[in-house]
Amino acid sequence: MIPARRALSRARRPGLLAVPARPILPMMPRAVLQLPATVWMLGCISFLNDTAGELVYPLLPIYFAVVLQVEPRIFGFIEGSALAVNSLLQLVSGRAADRSRSAKGWVVAGYGIAAVSRPMLAFAQSWPVAMGFRLADRMGKGLRSSPRDALLALSAAPGQRGLAFGFHRAMDNVGAVAGPLMAAWLLEQKADLRQVLLWTAVPGLLTVALTLCLKDVEREARPAVPFDWRIGTFSLAFRRYLLVLGVFTLGFPSSLFLLLRARELGVPDAELPLLWAGVSLVAALCSTGFSAWSDRVGRKTMIVAGWWVYSAILLLLGFDGWSKAWLWPLFAMYGLFFAATEGAQKALVADMVPRHGVGTAFGWFNLVTGLLLLPASLIFGGLTQAFGSAWAFGFSAACAVAATVLLIVAVPRPERHPDP
Structure with missing residues (x-):
């Protein structure tokens, strides 16, 4: 509990909001219910969309390898191309949403393309045909993500941003649990892979129906400006934050590497989907509370805590000799990491930029954190193959530690931007 004098001192600092001296967790259900309708709508949309996406995602390697007889290098080319298209479009769509002062059209189009593909x-x-549909799916994600994040940021009050982004991530993670469970049930009912893919149309159509009900947030008219997405138009603090995120992302390889490591340490193949579902479940249960806590203790505090975890x-997974029983709580901690950081990282973006540039800012955020995932995975895989898992996990942990220190010393606390 924060003493009254300390709370008053925090309230008087620029860029900080006064917070009640009451525990935040008992107030959580009421605070979530008081979130704007747009935040609730976007949360439901993400739940349905992630249910459809995670219904198919765990089966994609099997579908390409077994059904379409695709070699691993071709599959890597397909996924790498999809990642690049997604990351680049997130910057373009974010800037376009700012310029048009409207996010809804981009959100509807993005979810619609994914629902069809x-x-x-x-x-x-x-x-090649399958690659076209996979690229279309990731194109839809690229078109919708930055405008959707901007709509979330503009819909919630500054003191609710952490809670809003955390609630959105929680709903997303609930979908990440529901999707694989639905896929497992369909396979248990003797559905083949093509039939499972067809079932993604159901949550996909529901997703599109909800996007059509969204309402845009009005923004004040601004003079027409050229289509410009230069990073130099943003504050030095925001640019430093992107640099720090880049360092962290270089040590953030695909989560599939962690699952492969769990398999090496004795987790049976049949339990790997359950292990990953457990990560999503922990993240779903904790994301709203942890991100709301960032409204109280500060975004940087939550991010730093999550990055230390x-x-x-990573350091623990680099060691051999773990029993299977210990991997379950270790992966539960991985879910806590997601819960502590995903919402707070996005809320910090919204805190650092003016309203008229929030879409472009999220475009840069998603570009940096998206594009660097590919080299991060390549580096991790190369180190694993050349020197072993300990070196790969050690490198990633070193990147995370370096990013944590840089966040503490190089990124100042953001000041609240006045509306233009």
């Missing part, structure tokens, strides 16, 4: 994968008879997880 996922079930169409079931009809692909060759890998992530560093410890």
Whole structure:
């Protein structure tokens, strides 16, 4: 509990909001219910969309390898191309949403393209056709993500941003649990892979129906400006934050590497989906509370705590000799890392930039954190193959520690921006 004098001192600092001296967790259900309708709508949309996405995602390697007879290097090319398209479009769509002062059209289009392309994968008879549908799916994500994040930031009051982004991530993670469970049930009912892909149309259509009900947030008219997405137009603090995120992301390889490590340490193949579902479940349960806490203790505090946890997880996974029983709580900690950081990282972006540039800012955020995932995975895989898992996990942990220190010393506390 924060003493009254300390709370008053915090309230008088520029960029900080006064907070009640009451525990935040008992107030959480009421605070969530008081979130704007747009935040609730976007949360439900993300739940349905992630249910559809995670219904198909764990099965994609099997579908490409077994059904379409695609070699691993071709599959890597497909996924790498999809990642690049997604990351680049997030910057373009974010800037376009700012320039048009409207996010809804981009959100509807992005979710709509994904809803159509996922079930169409079931009809692909060759890998180039399947690649086209996979690229379309990731194109939809690229078109919607930055405008959606901007709409979230503009819909919530500054003191609710952490709670809003945390609630959104919680709903997303609930979908990440529901999707694999639905896929497992369908496979248990003897559905083949193409039939499972077709089932993604159901949550996909519901997603599009909800996006059509969204309402845009009005922004004040501004003079027409050229289409400009230069990073130099933002504050030095925001640019430093992106640099720090880049350092961290270089040590953030695909989560598939962590699952492969769990397999090496004795987790059976049949339990790997349950292990990953457990990560999503922990993140879903804790994201709202942890992100709301960032409204109280500060974004940087939550991010730093989460990054320290992530560093410890990587160092521990680098050691051999773990029993299978210990991996379950270790992966539960991985879910806590996601819960502590995902919402707070995005809320910090919104805190650092003016309203008229929030879409472009999220475009840069998603570009940096998206594009660097590919080299991060390549570096991790190369180190694992050349020197072993200990070196790979050690490198990633070192990147996380370096990013944590840089965040503490190089990124100042953001000041609240007045509306233009």
